[in-house]
Amino acid sequence: MGTWIVNGMVVEADNKQVMKHILVDDGKITAITSDDRQSLDTDGHEIIDAAGKLVSSGLIDMHVHLREPGFEYKETIATGTRSAARGGFTTIACMPNTRPILGTPETIQLVLDKAETEGNGVRVLPYGSITVNELGRELTDFIAMKQAGAIGFTDDGVGVQNAQMMKNAMSLAKSLDMPIIAHCEDESLVVGAPVAEGSFATKHGLKGIPNESEAIHVGRDVLLAEATGVHYHVCHVSTEQSVRLIRQGKAVGVHVTGEVCPHHLILSEEDIPEMDANWKMNPPLRSAKDVEAMIQAVEDGTIDIIVTDHAPHSEEEKAKGMQAAPFGIVGLETAFPLMYTKFVATGRWTLAFLLDKMTVKPAEVFGLPWGKLAEGQEADLTIIDLETEKAVQPDEFLSKGRNTPFTGWKLKGWPAMTMVGGKVVWSE
């Protein structure tokens, strides 16, 4: 018995919006048709009425912190995947900065096993660490982790400080046809600052994180990617200078790709209202000029994909204040509504353009078999209500994390149902 998702609105690549009925059978999309609803053979099928809503290929988020193993008080694979499903995400890639760090085949396997049993049907793709315990001293066993199911290597949370270490990692990754995903941060240029250089830091007498601390790694790594031929992917790009370096790399044929988070496209350091650690994340909110550079980089394709960098922390940790609290904000349950409200509802982007950055492109960049709404594809689908306006209410999050700067924001574009491989994994 299959499922008919009827009367939904589908967006085609040219942004044409058409009403379609979608048949899901045995986990796959077997028909997408605009035939008359009455003429459909729905006998013995389940019917999901998507009238007035968008039906999209499931959202894909390539940068998520699930916190398990080790930090289950912040998030677990169970709560993180529930949060993902509520946010419309059908596939998420999780970062290795857990305890222990995901730097061995056993820990990769542990995450995959837990995701299988407790992952609420959401596809979870683990990254392995580049260096042992993300300490930057010794490479992990890439071959064994690849065999165990790691999809790429990253020391996210910290930058790889040593250039030779990064070059060795890239050479090894290249030989295995695996990507290097980099958190770009030169520690000698950061020195304990909680926010970016700028008006907020000055006003509150705080040290500021300079743009170069990110961009210097991007520049170094683009050169190393050129030398090694690896696929080099830059995490959470936030500065004008990084964008310039990625653009130059792409122009000369380096295999470099980049991601940006909603908060770096929407907020600048000038928006931080007070000394509230819900506005503290790494990279930090930068200047308005950087924000505009990020938007343009998405528009001209320099930045390939949008990710959340979902980074849950406990209320106690965030209550320690701007200086002492850990970096990071949650993102899974607000990403699509934020992007839709700020960029599509305002007319700056088409819906097709936004969906491309959150479905097709992430799959393309990482060579994943999902992301497309087409017959024969796995039935990973998200139904989204584009009309109803609702305020962001952290106490409704399915994530354990409540750490968001977007509390109370009135947004449209809320997911209503998420389906993975033909199975409904969340519905409002």
Ligand SMILES: NC(=O)N[C@@H](CC(=O)O)C(=O)O
């Ligand atoms: N982004 C953050 O502010 N924090 C992340 C680490 C990271 O992605 O760099 C975390 O693990 O909390």
Ligand SMILES: [Zn+2]
């Ligand atoms: Zn990071």
